[in-house]
Amino acid sequence: MxxxxxxxxxxxxxxxxxxxxxxxxxxxxxxxxxxxxxxxxxxxxxxxxxxxxxxxxxxxxxxxxxxxxxxxxxxxxxxxxxxxxxxxxxxxxxxxxxxxxxxxxSYLADTATLEWLMHESFHAADHAPLLFSELSNLAGAECSTLRFRLHPACRLFASSYPILKIWESNQPDAKNDERVDASAGCDWLLVRRIGFAVDIQPLHAAEFAMMHALHEGRTVDDAYELALQQDPEFALGVFIERRILDSTIVGFEL
Incomplete structure (x- = not known):
């Protein structure tokens, strides 16, 4: 038995x-x-x-x-x-x-990573947008120590390959059979769900550094310092306003 x-x-x-x-x-x-x-x-x-x-x-x-x-x-x-x-x-x-x-x-694993992040983003939780009025009562000193929270459906991905171009050129509705040079540069990407579709947005190195630091729980000041290392002209106010309006940033903690 x-x-x-x-x-x-x-x-x-x-x-x-x-x-x-x-x-x-x-x-x-x-x-x-x-x-x-x-x-x-x-x-x-x-x-x-x-x-x-x-x-x-x-x-x-x-x-x-x-x-x-x-x-x-x-x-x-x-x-x-x-x-x-x-x-x-x-x-x-x-x-x-x-x-x-x-x-x-060599780029296959990164292609798979992007597709998995899209899958995760599609199935992630939703979140209400952040209202500017919630920030209006904060003093300037407090703003520098904020820790912004990104939307639960946001994913960040840095690849050593032009992975977005590789992904786009292999879609069913791609308009041409252009070959992509895998050594033609790197990508910094924001993957997020908009409505019922997943969007892939290319980022500049400074914006990716800022967003990645916020995602890791760093303060605005610390994240901003990392962004400035990539681009001394990085505009913090423009970044925050844009990312609240498009619901990439949906909350904060002091």
Whole structure:
């Protein structure tokens, strides 16, 4: 006799290894292994589809066959840790960065990272906008020690590649087949949800430095110093006004 725990562990191993013969006893009658094989196929198919929906540009870059091969390896090496399939695929960019067959595509992991951040942004919580009246009673000295909060759906990403151009040129509605030079520069990006769509906005280095510091919980003064290191002409007031109006900044703490 085998315990329930032993049976569950054996089934899990059989699924991850895609080998129904790993179970050495009947689990569903004489055709148990055949039934398990069908179930294993369905599990892998559903998880590949979940990855495919999050990473369409990655699939376009590598092709369906390569993508399925990578997805199968990822599924085996990174079993789902959540009952919510929306969380599956979080580590796929890191997996691609160390996946030997993808070594020649140095920008692939960053492309995957951008797509995952878009996925996170789409499913993130909403938040009411910040009203300027909430700031009006603060003294100048207090303003310098504010810690602004970014909208929960905002994500920041710095890439060593022109990743936005790579992403744009691989959209279904892209108007040309222009090849992108992966060594043509870097990107600083703000990913955020606007309504029911996710928007990707390129940033200047100073604005990215400012926003990233705020996201890490730094004060306005500290974040501003980092922005000035990138651009001595950086206009703090313009930045704050703009980012409150577009609901990138939605709150603050003293």
């Amino acid at each position: 085998h315990s329930l725990h032993e049976l569950q562990a054996a089934v899990a191993t059989a699924i991850l290894e895609r080998d129904s013969s790993r179970i050495g006893w009947s689990i569903c009658g004489d055709d148990g292994q055949d039934r398990l094989a069908v179930y294993i196929g369905n599990v892998y198919h559903n998880l590949r589809q979940a990855l495919r929906e999050v990473y369409p540009v990655v699939e376009r870059l590598v092709g369906e066959q390569f993508f399925d091969h990578a997805a199968n390896r990822y599924i085996r090496d990174n079993p789902s840790q959540s009952g919510d399939i929306q969380h599956f695929g979080h580590h796929f960019p890191r997996f691609l960065a160390s996946f030997p067959p993808a070594a020649s595509l």
